[in-house]
Amino acid sequence: MRKFACLISTIACTLCINAQSLRVNSIGYLCDDVKVAVYVGNTDPADLSFNLASAEYGACNVDSVVATEPWAPAKFSARIYFSSTVNPGKYTLNILYNGQVTEVISLYIGDDAYSRYALNELPLFYLRQQRCGYNPIHNETCHQHDGILVMAGDRTGEHVDVTGGWHDASDYLQYLTTSANTVYQMLFAYRENPGIWADNYDATGRLGANDIPDILDEARWGLEWMVKMNPSDSLFLNQIADDRDHKFVGKPSADNVDYGWGSAGARPVYPCIGEPAGLYQYKNESWGLASSVGKFSSSFALGAQLFADIDPAFAADLAQRSANAYTVAVANPGACQTCSSVSPYYYEEDNWGDDMELAAVSRFSLTGDRTLINDAVNYGRLEPVTPWMGADSAHHYQWYPFVNLGHAQLAQIDGRIGKEFRRNMRSGLQRVADRADGNAFMVGIPFIWCSNNLAVALVTQAMLYREITGDNQFRELETSARDWLFGVNPWGQTMIIMPDNTEVSSPQDPHSALINMAINGRPGRDFLVGGLVDGPVYTNIYNSLWGVNLRREDRFASMQNDIVVYHDDYSDYSTNEPTMDGTASLSFMLGRLCMPGFK
Numbered sequence: 001m002r003k004f005a006c007l008i009s010t011i012a013c014t015l016c017i018n019a020q021s022l023r024v025n026s027i028g029y030l031c032d033d034v035k036v037a038v039y040v041g042n043t044d045p046a047d048l049s050f051n052l053a054s055a056e057y058g059a060c061n062v063d064s065v066v067a068t069e070p071w072a073p074a075k076f077s078a079r080i081y082f083s084s085t086v087n088p089g090k091y092t093l094n095i096l097y098n099g100q101v102t103e104v105i106s107l108y109i110g111d112d113a114y115s116r117y118a119l120n121e122l123p124l125f126y127l128r129q130q131r132c133g134y135n136p137i138h139n140e141t142c143h144q145h146d147g148i149l150v151m152a153g154d155r156t157g158e159h160v161d162v163t164g165g166w167h168d169a170s171d172y173l174q175y176l177t178t179s180a181n182t183v184y185q186m187l188f189a190y191r192e193n194p195g196i197w198a199d200n201y202d203a204t205g206r207l208g209a210n211d212i213p214d215i216l217d218e219a220r221w222g223l224e225w226m227v228k229m230n231p232s233d234s235l236f237l238n239q240i241a242d243d244r245d246h247k248f249v250g251k252p253s254a255d256n257v258d259y260g261w262g263s264a265g266a267r268p269v270y271p272c273i274g275e276p277a278g279l280y281q282y283k284n285e286s287w288g289l290a291s292s293v294g295k296f297s298s299s300f301a302l303g304a305q306l307f308a309d310i311d312p313a314f315a316a317d318l319a320q321r322s323a324n325a326y327t328v329a330v331a332n333p334g335a336c337q338t339c340s341s342v343s344p345y346y347y348e349e350d351n352w353g354d355d356m357e358l359a360a361v362s363r364f365s366l367t368g369d370r371t372l373i374n375d376a377v378n379y380g381r382l383e384p385v386t387p388w389m390g391a392d393s394a395h396h397y398q399w400y401p402f403v404n405l406g407h408a409q410l411a412q413i414d415g416r417i418g419k420e421f422r423r424n425m426r427s428g429l430q431r432v433a434d435r436a437d438g439n440a441f442m443v444g445i446p447f448i449w450c451s452n453n454l455a456v457a458l459v460t461q462a463m464l465y466r467e468i469t470g471d472n473q474f475r476e477l478e479t480s481a482r483d484w485l486f487g488v489n490p491w492g493q494t495m496i497i498m499p500d501n502t503e504v505s506s507p508q509d510p511h512s513a514l515i516n517m518a519i520n521g522r523p524g525r526d527f528l529v530g531g532l533v534d535g536p537v538y539t540n541i542y543n544s545l546w547g548v549n550l551r552r553e554d555r556f557a558s559m560q561n562d563i564v565v566y567h568d569d570y571s572d573y574s575t576n577e578p579t580m581d582g583t584a585s586l587s588f589m590l591g592r593l594c595m596p597g598f599k
Helices: 003-016 119-129 178-190 214-228 244-249 290-306 312-330 353-369 370-379 405-410 416-436 451-469 475-486 524-528 539-544 582-585 586-594
Strands: 036-041 048-054 059-060 065-070 076-081 089-097 100-109 237-240 268-271
Touching: 036 048, 036 475, 059 076, 089 451, 100 539, 119 214, 119 524, 119 582, 119 586, 178 214, 178 237, 178 290, 178 582, 178 586, 290 312, 290 353, 312 353, 353 370, 353 405, 370 405, 370 416, 405 416, 405 451, 416 451, 416 475, 451 475, 451 582, 582 586
Parallel strands: none
Antiparallel strands: 036 076, 048 059, 048 089, 065 076, 089 100, 237 268
């Protein structure tokens, strides 16, 4: 009897990894999608049967089961295709072993898979609670003394009013680099999908319509802060506070860090500096201004275009600032990095041609000046492919932004220019596809810090390439990267913090001070909804970071390996911290997925 029980236990264990062996997109599949589930387990998929069924339609087709390279610690993996099933509705996918059902998982098919949850609005929920200055979630103000200029030559020690903007992640630092990208991503998403955004909140982020789409309200919050970060034609500010911030964990209004001007006093404001910089022992490797100042120019240009009819005076100011920033950036090529103080961690951006390309093409869209197209092409040729695409690793934010939206805009120009930049987009996608070849999850991104941001960037580039060219060769790569974010990954985890009513597995213990708070009688997690967490990292990165640990039993322990890890744990800031820019980068992707008629 004991021998028989052990045999049954062994069979059960071989079929299950982390309580399930099937991974599906937890939100759903569009009717015309390339539809794939992934099996990971210790039983050869050749010995199993996979069946798809619906209460409404009965048994449905599983088109094929393709064995793939194992994903440790599982011994086997396979991709299960069911693309021919196109009728909308709820389905179950099950595994049969020796004629017995061993696992059943539910999935949804329908062109409303994403719009039924209004997922395009979710990033805005997260961004509103990231607001600095007046915060509509806490109904409080914070960081009202910002800030004091440091490393600013004759202006060092001067007070500048830079209140506003967003906190970068779960700490309270603020960076121009990520904020400008956040602004541009939202403006771009609105421009490309103008008819799908709600108006439920006012400019302050509180409930109440104001006849302006909420995504533009949020983008304007960032633009107004960027205007403050450009207090004169010759001064562009890059950062507020530094890693001394990490001494405090709590509500932003209670931030009591002393930067030298008293507890809860002013915070340091770093200008864009075109040479290695840092107040203490740790220095960055800056060597120009264009990466940051170019971001000022592109965000101001697109803002000027989209706010022209809403607020002409604001738009005119943005247009003038964009022109000035472009002139300064052209004269100061190179990368401008963020500054650290007490640790070696900073944003190590070392490319800048992509920022200047985007600035030039955005200014062309605003002004119609054809010389800017020539500029954009020349800057774009400095980096035909964003270097992380096809790479095995990278430094933290080394190649940023992670998607080159300048390429996508040049690719739409008729003639030789468009052909060249469509080819560049295709080359980047092909490099990722080559790296993903044979992989169970068809994932070809490097598992560096903020790997989920790379997945979003990949989906964005693939969507744009497919729409611009009509070429579907990367459709499966596109949907696989999307599905990775929604649960088709080794951990079965949706990487966006989802509302409870979606009933999907998503981060429950993200790295944010709010997770340990109650706000107006509600758990802090409710206010983190929409945030995209960093995502899995190489195990050697996780093991090398300062102060990273787990505060609870790892519910994904059975799927961790020596190559890559992900933890749903507050104490793992490397994989489970939501970020402002990563979250904003979802806007275009989710906008497209919620757009009626998108295929």
